[in-house]
Amino acid sequence: MKKILAHTMMFLTIAGQSFSQNNENTTKMNTAPNHYTFQLSDKVTRQKVHFKNRYGITLVGDLYLPQNQHQLLSALAVSGPFGAVKEQSSGLYAQTMAERGFVTLAFDPSYTGESGGEPRNVASPDINTEDFSAAVDFLGLQKNIDRNKIGIIGICGFAGFALNATAIDKRIKAVATTSMYDMTRLMSRGYNDVVTAEQRTQNLEHLAQQRWKDAENQSFAPSSNNLPEKLTGNEPQFVKDYFDYYKTPRGFHVRSINSNASWTATNPMSFMNMPILTYMKEISPRPMFVIAGENAHSRYFSEDAYKAAAEPKELMIIPDAVHVDLYDRMDKIPFNKLVMFFNSNLK
Incomplete structure (x- = not known):
């Protein structure tokens, strides 16, 4: 039990904070702000766009357009993982689906990346759900898009927000998720729901004391980070997997919170009482x-969401895949299946 709890606390650190900087990797990584973790395809065009959500926050996204479009097209909004930016996994998904004929929008959520919002590096179950609906607003106003054929894809923590947005916003005609987390469940109950009521109270007491410090200092402290400067080899496998994506040239981006920054210390507060999947x-x-990946530590989130939803629904388990494999492993991500799903249901 102690081992499980220790892993839970480390998991919460990762989900709500960031990875330590690996000095050995830093010199090898591209730190240019305009860097993408994937090559631009010659089958699409990419343009930066701006739009506002219902709270007046300006969001920044990349709009991917398939070549040789001659009719109204179906569209997809894509975001995630939690703490990532559009130049990482969501952009790769958007580009790949645009190659298959969709207009796609990968966007930075509020308070992160190039999007607006102050203070920086905070998240909100409500506002991040709204970010998806704002992306739908933008897509539905484009002259080359059929606004009755808009779907969304959520990755990792933004998969939960995508499901919540779909439940609320009836304009969204289909939703797909990969490597899903329910961030509200994670932060309130811990990994595999092992956080006790007493431990939850202690966490809330700690957050309350941090609010006093922030109020006194008139600034928002970053999360403390108990991860080492580099991996020792003794970390849980999922920590090594995250590190391999965010802290190496494979997935590093200078604007990504998980790569190069930290959430604010009080970031979990808005998640603790907000079960976003209540209305699945x-x-x-x-x-x-x-x-979900067969060997993903997060697999149970996807399976539980699937069980909670009504038909029509489908669950696909990718053999021999871990959580981060579905961020960028082209041989693991079932893009052909995603294309079939959206082509069948955006009509």
Whole structure:
């Protein structure tokens, strides 16, 4: 039990904070702000766009357009993982789906990346859900898009927000998720729900004391980080997997919180009492497609979301895949299946 709890606390640190900087890797990584972790395809064009959400926050995204478009097209909004930016996984998804004929929008959530919002590096179950609806607003106003054929893809922590947005926003006609987390469940209960009521109270007491410090200093302290400057080899496998993506040239981006910054210390507060998947059944009759890795530590989030939803729904488990494999491993991400899902349901 102690071992499980220790891993839970480390998991919460990763989900709510950031990875330590690996000095050995830093010199090898591209730190240019305009860097993408994938090459631009010659089958699409990419343009930077700006739009506002319902709270007046300006969001910044990359709009991917397929070549030789001659009719109204279906569209997809994509975001995630939690703490990532559009130049990472969400951009790769958007580009790949644009190659297959969709207009796609990968966007930075509020308070992160190039998007607006102050203070920086905070998250909100409400506002991040709204970010998806704002992306739908933008897509539905484009002259080359059929606003009745808009879907969304959520990755990692933004998969939970994508499901919540779909339940609320009936304009979203289909939703797919990969490597899903329910961030509200994670932060309130811990990994595998092992946080006790007493431990939850202690966490809330700690957050309350941090609020006093922030108020006194008139600034928002970054999260403390108990991860080492570099891996020792004794970390849980999922920590090594995250490190391999965010802290190496494979997935590093200078604007990514998980790569190069930290969430604010009080960031978990807005998540602790907000079960965002309460109304999963209200996604129906619109279809839901949930994808998870066979060996992902987060697999249970996807399976539980699938069980909670009404038909039509589909769960796909990717053999021999871990959580971060579905960030960028082209041989693991079932893009052909995603294309079939959205082509069948955006009509």
